[in-house]
Amino acid sequence: MKTETTIQGLAGSLQPARTARKIIGFVPTMGNLHQGHLNLVREARKLCDVVVVSIFVNPIQFGPNEDFDNYPRTLDQDSQLLADVGCDIIFAPSVEQMYGKQPRLTNISVSEITNDLCGKQRPGHFDGVAVVVTKLFNIVQPNYAFFGQKDFQQLAVIRQLVRDLNIPLEVIGVPIARAEDGLALSSRNGYLTEEQRKIAPSIFQNLKHAAAELQQGTDLTEVLANIKTSLTEAGLVVDYVEARTPQLQGIDQFNQDLVLFVAAKLGTTRLIDNLQVKHTAS
Template sequence: MNISKTKQALQSYLDGARKAKLRIALVPTMGALHEGHLSLIKEAQKIADVVVCSIFVNPTQFNDPQDLEKYPRPEENDLRLLQEVGCDIVFLPTVDEMYPSTDQPWHLDLGKLEQVWEGEKRPGHFQGVTQIVYKLFQLVEPDVACFGQKDFQQVMVIQRLIDLKNLSVSLHIAPTVRSAEGLALSSRNMRLSEAGKQKSLALYRVLDHIQQHFKTEDLHTLREEALAILEQEGEIELEYLAICETRSLQEVDHIDSSKKHVALLVAWVEGVRLIDNMILD
């Protein structure tokens, strides 16, 4: 497994793959890897000849300095996991490497995608996400980029980046990896106690209930039932719960059979912000 810490080292290593016309996949991560990330590496291995995994805690997508400071960075364990799963290349840059002083200001017109849900709750977050992903796309020049469905709004934002910049990379969206009980795997789960993890299973029960009944019940009633599931568990602070059209992420008050829909959910358990979603159709 090659480990590159500079852009120059990475590009030198990738030159051979490009000359051999090998298919390159990129899996961008912020480290603290778990089975969800490793499933993306495995997905990438099925559809590409060379897999690049980047590990970079990107400062421009954090609007809370404390959240950035607390973000786990178990580098040694991450590298061991990637070695075990057979990843080809790990890109492990510093902040100075990715954000040199010569950088130009970044802004991408994300439209309403940036104004709702995560965009509204975390101003500037998706500008930071698109900035770093664009840098990685320009550097790696992947044929395909693999992202997880768990960060659904982020995936829609990356698709808009690809459309706006007319990039040749294709998106491969892998299903959310869950524990046997249904909890969506996340780096933030590391901060939950065992009791907190059990409590968090209510998020999956809410989404599963919505998926089972969204075609047969009106959405107002369904929302009330979902809130009752959370209240029954107790000590879960709901930030938002919405049923939206998938591409625009605009909330809907009825189901349009000609469109696709997704349920989005964010809640706090033990001071940890948990994000989850479920595609309904």
Template sequence: MSGQRYEKYSDEHFLTKTALNLGQMILFKRINDLKKYIIDSREANTTIGFVPTMGALHAGHLSLIRASKNSGYLTVCSIFVNPTQFNDPSDYQQYPITIEQDIRLLEQENCDVLFMPDVQEIYPPDHQKKQYRLGQLELYLEGKYRPGHFQGVCEVVDRLLDIVEPDLLFLGRKDYQQCMVIAELIRLTGKSTRLEIVPTMREPGGLAMSSRNLRLSEADRKRAIAIYQTLQKIKTVIRPGEINQLSKEASATLLEAGFSKVDYVSIAHAHSLAPVEYWDGKTPLVALAAAFLSGVRLIDNISLTED
């Protein structure tokens, strides 16, 4: 392995390397190299924490790295923009790529291992596509507006978990439905990995941190705060009884705030995501929203009841 830093390589040279020693963090591009490293680590009774990402890292991602490191685990982060979870090809093409910055941020957090495979490594010619029986969970909300999205998420996470075999998987609460889907994936596949969900990190004003925020102008970032404020208002005013109107009012509020389109504002059962029209005052609830601002699709959620 080379001891030189990533920035010292041209892209052409870098792509010939399957593993680089970046100071204390090691970067792997090949599954076999990573698996050998993990096997060697297991022999020392090491506990492994895993943070899967698509790059364009921000403080929310880094909070997951920190959660793993603070628990004393050998921490593996992956960067892989997964094509199978994008139902809109243009969204995949526009996904921000900031590799050099990502590596610097991971080094600052003392991440131990970065796995950065290409598409052919994750999906070789003999890769067998599976169908995951997620039931109603994949039909609500994101599943409704992004058909096939969660099948793609399960496909890549299943693959990554088989490669890394982590003891713990760290995910952010911002992607609430995705956390539920991956919990179901772990149950369906019988994997021994334990899921740890870390609270949503927010920018000043409340905007949930997201790689997609990089595509927002400064003015749009200020407008985008409305999505969080609108969900907070639901939490403030919700009372037992009919609650349908709250979602409709919230959608109208977002459009008035400058959002071009609202896919949904939903008040749902916190454990199943089934929509709740009449609240008994006891059922655990979560409010979730997805809306477009200047062509960028933003999502957020907050708990309406005690977790």
């Protein structure tokens, strides 16, 4: 496994694979890897000849009061984990390597599907994601790119971006990895105190319970309200509890497949999760 910190170095490392027209898989991450990320690499390993993982904490997708400075940076530990799951190349550039010394004047925005859910609380977040992902796609030029379904809205935004701009690759969404108690794995879980960590699984428990209620015929509005009440009682500060179609369109009753979305804070740590609920005609 090689680690490259420059665009030119990465180009050199990928040159033999490109010349041989090998299938290149790409997993963009912000590091501090957990089994969720490693599952993405395992999926990439199955489909591709060469697997590139980027580790880059992207400043432009963080808001001014968010956790950019404190975001955990654990490159040595990440490298060990990536070597174990068969990553071929780590791309770990500096901010200057990615954004240069000249000011960036180009912005990319994806409208409509970024207006609510996480987009509402994090203005500019998805623009920052769209820009860095487009840059990374152009730098790595992969055949496949792998993203987790935990960031469901991000995955939808990237699929839209790829379709709208004819970016020549296929996006693969990979299911959420969870702790044994159901908590969706996230680098931000590391911020939780022991006490908060015990409360956090209530998010997934409530999502599962809500899915069961929907299947039993409880009204969608009531189900969403129940999640909100229950999470608040458990000690979380709810940002949103919403239902959407898998394409992120609004939906007010359970008459087709839908996705339940939760974002909630425990102390200063913001957690998100989602659960897809299949509708079967009765």
